[in-house]
Amino acid sequence: MFIRSPIILTTALTLLAPVAFADQAQDLSKAREALTKQDNDADTEKALEEVFEAAEKNYSLLKRGGVSLNYNFDYSYYGDQRINLVIEQNLDSEDQPTGNQVIRNADVSPVASHTFTNAFTLDYGLFDNITLSGRLPLVAKFDTEEELTAYSMGDISGTVRFQPFEYVPGKMSETFFATGKLKTGDSPYEINLNKNLSTGSGTYSLSGGMSASKVMDPVVLFGSGSYTYNVPVTDLNQVRGASILKEVHPGNSISFSMGFAYSLSYDVSLSASFQGSYNDRTRFELYTPSTGNTQSSVAGSQMSGIMNFALGVRVSPKTIANINVGFGMTELSPDIILGLSLPIDIEGVKPASGS
Numbered sequence: 001m002f003i004r005s006p007i008i009l010t011t012a013l014t015l016l017a018p019v020a021f022a023d024q025a026q027d028l029s030k031a032r033e034a035l036t037k038q039d040n041d042a043d044t045e046k047a048l049e050e051v052f053e054a055a056e057k058n059y060s061l062l063k064r065g066g067v068s069l070n071y072n073f074d075y076s077y078y079g080d081q082r083i084n085l086v087i088e089q090n091l092d093s094e095d096q097p098t099g100n101q102v103i104r105n106a107d108v109s110p111v112a113s114h115t116f117t118n119a120f121t122l123d124y125g126l127f128d129n130i131t132l133s134g135r136l137p138l139v140a141k142f143d144t145e146e147e148l149t150a151y152s153m154g155d156i157s158g159t160v161r162f163q164p165f166e167y168v169p170g171k172m173s174e175t176f177f178a179t180g181k182l183k184t185g186d187s188p189y190e191i192n193l194n195k196n197l198s199t200g201s202g203t204y205s206l207s208g209g210m211s212a213s214k215v216m217d218p219v220v221l222f223g224s225g226s227y228t229y230n231v232p233v234t235d236l237n238q239v240r241g242a243s244i245l246k247e248v249h250p251g252n253s254i255s256f257s258m259g260f261a262y263s264l265s266y267d268v269s270l271s272a273s274f275q276g277s278y279n280d281r282t283r284f285e286l287y288t289p290s291t292g293n294t295q296s297s298v299a300g301s302q303m304s305g306i307m308n309f310a311l312g313v314r315v316s317p318k319t320i321a322n323i324n325v326g327f328g329m330t331e332l333s334p335d336i337i338l339g340l341s342l343p344i345d346i347e348g349v350k351p352a353s354g355s
Contacts (some may be wrong), residue, residue: 061125061128061129061130061131061161061163061175062123062124062125062131063125063128064125064126064127064128065125066123066124066125067122067123067124067125067346068122068123068343068346069120069121069122069123069343069344069346070120070121070123070341070342070343070344071118071119071120071121071341071342071343071344072117072118072119072120072121072339072340072341072342073116073117073118073119073339073340073341074115074116074117074119074337074338074339074340075114075115075116075117075336075337075338075339076114076115076117076334076336076337076338077112077113077114077115077334077335077336077337078112078113078115078334078335079111079112079113079335080111080112111143111144111145112143112144112145113141113142113143113144114141114142114143114144115139115140115141116139116140116141117137117138117139117140117154118137118138119135119136119137119138119154120135120136120344121133121134121135121136122134129162129163129164129166130160130161130162130163131160131161132158132159132160133158133159133160133161134156134157134158134159135156135157135158135159136153136156137153137154137155137156137185138152138153138154139151139152139153139154139185139199139200141197141198141199142197143197146194148195148196148197149197150186150196150197150198150199152185152186152199153184153185153199153200154184154185154199154200155181155182155183155184155185155200155201156181156182156184157179157180157181157182158179158180159177159178159179159180160177160178160179161175161176161177162175162176162177163175163176164176169215170215171214172212172213172214173212173213173214174210174211174212175210175211175212176208176209176210177208177209177210177211177226178206178207178208179206179207179208179226180204180205180206181201181204181205181206181207182204183200183201183202183203183204184200185198185199185200185201185202186198186199186200187200187201187202187233188200188201188202189202189233189236189238189245189248190202190236190238191238192239193238193239193240201230202233202248203230203231203232203233203248203250204230204231205228205229205230205231206228206229206231207226207227207228207229207255208226208227209224209225209226209227209255210224210225210226211223211224211225212224218262218263219260219261219262220260220261220262221259221260222257222258222259222260222261222273223256223257223258223259224256224257224258225254225255225256225257226254226255226256227252227253227254227255228252228253228254228255229252230250230251230252230253232247232248232249232250233247233248233250234246234247236248240286242288242289242290243286243287243288243295244286244287244288244289245284245285245286246285246286246287246294247284247285248282248283248284248285249282249283249284249285250282251279251280251281251282251301252279252280253277253278253279253280254277254278255275255276255277255278256275256276256277257273257274257275257276258273258274259271259272259273259274259308260272260273266314267313267314268311268312268313268314269311269312270309270310270311270312271309271310271312272307272308272309272310273307273308273310274305274306274307274308275305275306275308276303276304276305276306277303277304277305278301278302278303279301279302279303279304280301281298281299281300281301282298282299283296283297283298283299284296284297284298284299302332303330303332304328304330304332304333305328305329305330305333306326306327306328306329306333306334306337307326307327307329308324308325308326308337309324309325309326310322310323310324310325310339311323311324318343318345319342319343319345320343321340321341321342322339322340322341322342323339323340324337324338324339324340324341325337325338325339326338326339
């Protein structure tokens with residue numbers, strides 16, 4: 001991450017990554033105040049010159065001892081059509097099977113899943129070029145087909161962001177990050193599938209990657225890539241039909257995003273981005289009590305993609321509200337995505353001065 005010019009800062013600070021990468025926009029919270037337009041700004045050229053001169057030897061993460069808190073609300077909708085078929089054997093005049101099958105009943109019903117997530121993210125500047133983050137999600141889910149609801153904590157995660165080089169105006173800026181996720185939410189491999197909904201992934205995971213961005217005033221180009229390792233889950237005892245799920249070996253995944261942000265003014269900005277991920281195949285170990293056998297079932301690799309558009313509006317001199325709207329581009333992606341992001345002012349906590 002890096003320090004932006006006054007023209008493009010509003011966009012770059014708050015809209016670089018709307019879902020998986022949303023917390024990276026907080027890296028520039030210290031620069032937000034420095035780059036806010038002041039009454040005595042003569043023009044854009046002068047402001048750019050002053051900012052770049054002041055920032056040439058600074059890092060763009062939180063200053064050492066700096067603290068910031070952000071609130072994010074996200075809503076996602078999955079819609080589908082579920083087909084229920086009743087197939088029977090065709091019988092002859094003597095009620096003997098003919099070998100032909102006949103569809104006696106076909107019922108097509110819409111299925112919808114709604115997920116509401118309230119997340120709080122706390123950032124702390126360990127050093128000028130290292131920032132620690134923690135994310136606490138609270139999840140509510142509703143399934144219209146089964147009429148099931150769930151209210152619980154999601155998967156808690158922690159992130160370390162590291163900027164190896166100081167920001168140089170006109171150059172590309174890189175930030176490396178590593179994230180660990182706990183399976184604190186209700187696991188889809190441990191709940192009763194007929195009575196409950198999951199609020200977490202059910203696995204521990206470790207991921208690492210890099211994000212990069214470049215200022216081309218008044219546009220910011222950005223991109224990010226990461227690799228995620230999902231820890232296998234054992235000692236399960238979940239009933240699935242006539243079998244019992246004993247182990248899950250989730251596939252690892254590769255994620256990436258790219259996009260641009262454009263500032264219409266000091267108070268309004270727009271961005272567009274694409275996020276994609278490739279998930280390797282997952283293996284399930286199922287035990288069948290009736291036969292005493294354990295069999296492996298494999299779910300194939302999957303690809304997901306999301307297109308997202310965001311609007312940033314300055315609602316006060318120090319507060320920028322972000323509203324994003326997105327849609328899935330693959331079958332496994334959400335059909336509709338809505339989001340709202342707001343910084344929370346922590347009274348009495350001031351970022352410490354850099355050394």
